[in-house]
Amino acid sequence: MNSFFQNYNTGKRIILHLCFWFLVLGMQFISYQRIDIDNSWILFLKDVFSLLTIFYVTAYVIIPRWFIPGKFLLCMLWLLFIYAWWSFLSYFGALLTLKYLTPDIRLASYLEIVQSNGIFGAFRLSSLSDYLLDFIFLVALPLTVKIVQAFMSVKNSKTKLELKNAALELNNVQLELAFLKYQINPHFLLNTLYSIYVLVSDRDERGGESMMRLSSIMVYLLHESNQPKVDISREFQLLKDYVELEKLRYSETVQINLNLAADDENCMMVPLIFFPFVENAFKHGPRLSSSAGWISIDIKVKDHKVHLNVSNAYRELSKPENYIGGLGIENVRKRLELHYPHHHILEIKSNEGVFTVNLVVTLLPEEQP
Template identity: 80%
Template structure:
């Protein structure tokens, strides 16, 4: 069946419609044949004509133009119209059958009742219930099938649109993440390389260690961070390497407190969640603080929950014209929203010379084996 609808051609549509009407009209035909085998063909032809026109006008004009957009007053007026139209056809078909054919007693009594009620009998309180039952019996099945199909089509279209939007959003975030990985502060790289050069020139043993830390950072950013999730221990190592290299630049002039702790270092989380905040603290904190700079980084994983607090001394300075910033933090927001949805809380504050970021993330079950 799935393969059949994957290539739903006009030929297949016609075939399905023919099968459907064979069943529906076959039921109507059997009912009339039981009433009068030889003289019910006018009434049956009336039902075939009225049902086909009602169905196709409703299915391809009324439902897409009025029902789906929510124009229900017009839909009710349409129901009243087709009910009246069907009742008029029923009245004239009955009169033709009674006067030009020889209906049996059962059919003749039914038609005489219709004739006695008059052309507006379908709207009289004494007979409206009988007419409504006949009308509902005639149109309920085909129209219900089409309305259900319309709802399913709308739902499917909405789901497809949502999936496309989600895919586009994911692609955008992945592109931004790639940009984030390759936009590491060039001043950091330049100054770090110069610091390592000085250490190597002075034959300081820290030169080789610093080179290894820088290499570890680049390997992580270029290769490991491409994974959907990564062990918290590897994320911690990235931060340790980064902080140690920044210490080469600032020496003792900046107080740096780093606390990284996890009950389970094998737990997994989305990569590069912490790094933009830490890099931002080093980018703005020591360089822009009015007094002696300081940076505090505390990340603790406990009871399947990640708690991060990053703060630094801060002084607001005028931004250059056309300044664009905050891309890394905005990227983190989007990835948190996509991956953790309602399971995180991010708070960023700047007050009294202190810039602080607090992040709480509840890890997903698959991320905490």
């Protein structure tokens, strides 16, 4: 039944409406013909006009704007209005039939009663029940069909929305799990641990400091990054610790510039948006000779917008067969689409030996201090 109401185009809709009105109005026509074959056509036209106007205004204006949103007081006022509209047309239909036609005794007696009750006869207590029964008999079937169809349409829309939200939640979980899997390069951990081991063995005081930085990174990745939003200042500290540990690997032979600034570090953001771009720069930037390698990281937060620029020297290298790469960057693209739809601009390009990432994120109202 649901697919019957939903799965049809404009042409099928018109055909369906014509068939429906042929049946409904056909029954009305037969009813009047049984009363008076030659003199009931004015009353029939009255019912056709009143029923079509009541149905289409109710179906395409009142139901979507008042009934579905739950504005039931307005719906009751509309019901009162269409009852009055039908009763007025019935009164004038009776007058015209008596004046210009010669109905038989049975129809004439009915019309004389309508005329004697006056234009507000439908609201008199003595005749209210008779008028209401006629009115309900006229509008009940068409309006019931439309109301049922409206309820089914709303239910179908809610079901689709629930399925869409469920799929989005599942996708979100899958993205977060994938991100946790690829959020830090295992080679970085191994190389950093080895560098710290060398420093500690040489009793270099930088060993203890490096150990604390690595510990801070791991605590953040394992615990704090699970939060929906984190302070920008905490993201900045992660990048500072990471860059300082990477410097242990390259000493001073690779130029590394890090600039982090925020007009208010209390603003918040989805965690680990910056990190994949920075890690990627270190993964590929120093692949040139040590003297030619360089990395520049510049992140600014101003007027509730985050501006990131990460660039590095770059050389295209042949990749091994069945190489799978770019997972971190692709994952962060999806996270940006998920958390900042229509609120970010991401540009990634490689030109003349320089790989550049530019990202602008407009912070959401709840992320602004």
